[in-house]
Amino acid sequence: MTDLKETPVPSTMRATVLIGHGGLDRLVYRDDVTTPSPGEREVLVRVGACGMNNTDINTRTGWYDTAVKTSLSEDLGLHGRDDDPASSWNQSSVTFPRIQGAAVVGSIIATGPEVDPTRVGQRVMVDPAVRDASLPKHAQISQYLGSERDGGFAEFVAVPDENAHVVDSHMSDAELATFPCSYDTAEEMLERAHLESGETIVITGAAGGVGTALIQLSLVRGARVVAIASPSKRERLLKLGAHEFVPRDVPDLQAAVEEKIGPRGAHVAADVVGGDMFDVLLKVLARAGRYATAGAIGGPETTIDLRDLIYKDLEMYGITNPTPETFARLVSLVQAGKLRPLLDASYPLAELAQAQAAMLKRTHVGKYVVTP
The missing domain is CATH 3.90.180.10 (Medium-chain alcohol dehydrogenases, catalytic domain)
Structure with missing residues (x-):
């Protein structure tokens, strides 16, 4: 030594x-x-x-x-x-x-x-x-x-x-x-879901560590961000750069999201909540939409209407293993001053x-x- x-x-x-x-x-x-x-x-x-x-x-x-x-x-x-x-x-x-x-x-x-x-x-x-x-x-x-x-x-x-x-x-x-753990997880979610400039992403648990990372990293990619979190977090997430905010506890979450982006208006859903959120996210995704999850703080078990998955040709990604390249990219973004x-x-x-x-x-x- x-x-x-x-x-x-x-x-x-x-x-x-x-x-x-x-x-x-x-x-x-x-x-x-x-x-x-x-x-x-x-x-x-x-x-x-x-x-x-x-x-x-x-x-x-x-x-x-x-x-x-x-x-x-x-x-x-x-x-x-x-x-x-x-x-x-x-x-x-x-x-x-x-x-x-x-x-x-x-x-x-x-x-x-x-x-x-x-x-x-x-x-x-x-x-x-x-x-x-x-x-x-x-x-x-x-x-x-x-x-x-x-x-x-x-x-x-x-x-x-x-x-x-x-x-x-x-x-x-x-x-x-x-940055470590939360941001490399978030960046891996976006990389696997192929989020591109001009696309719309819906983010659950948007006020937490991975959620706020997803907001910033989605903005770096040029995406339109819809953040879902508790009502008390609204102003802070809009200040962070989210384009739209939806309270997580509204009576009809699907309708509230669609009011912001229209039916099937999301290209990507990034989910760290799971539970009852899961089915809603599949329904707001457009055809050929992509769903990525890296957490289930709202519950690990849920239901799925397979018709959403099948007839909209959706892609789904489970994220636990960010690659070494993802972490290196994160360090580069930090050093470039692109993340707060x-x-x-x-x-x-x-x-x-x-x-x-x-x-x-x-x-x-x-x-x-x-x-x-």
Whole structure:
């Protein structure tokens, strides 16, 4: 391991550790966690900030388990489940203790074998997806930061060298930490759905991390944006650039969307809500429309009228595996100043549980981050 002499790596570090599936009480703040050492083709990153995402809460509560049929409610997020969940996002078991946190920004302070030691000192934004290139293109993620391997809710994290992307930006670490996980997921949704300039996209959950990312990235592509969210988010989303806003709790959501764009007026639907939203989105899509989903906070199970899928020649995409090219493109957009960080609040590492409780209230627009 190659260290900067002026910044020695301590043997222990501060971290908030997940000790098992369950409620917020399963998050334990410690100051005696062993500092990781970078392995072969890995680097050690001093964490400047780590963004919070729904996947952190999903993993903690065991929501990914197929036994769960409900939405990720505030009560479930606070207290966990009564039974014994066992699955992660890819239906494998999560081992404990585990340090969560997928959206890492910081600086490289040490390198492992077969890594150029001149990387020490570089400011980086970390791609949270650790891939196996021997697998199919859209199924390459074998580990994810904060799930199958330790993440960034700590002072230090070891990541593969290729996952640490140099970032040159005037933004703070906390601002940059709003981008990984949410924005690469959103960009992958738009890439797979082939969103083009002049097309209309309907976005659900538009005030959350992925939703606000979808708005900004759709605008970069020159699309017309229809945002669906709670009424209290209207002005902030219109200010962000959405062309139309539809309250999610109107009596007839389909009619409300069609009032804005006409029947079958959407070319793309980008959905992170699921549940009852799903059928409505298929109905507002035009012929040859494209539906992409990367979340189901409104419920994992729904109904479908296959006539919409068949007779409108729709395409449907499930998104879990953003490609390396997608993350690299995201970093380029950030450096070019084409994306605006939506940092709603920053919490110290010791207050991660309180931060998740606040996040579960769904009153924010954009992202929460944690700083060591």
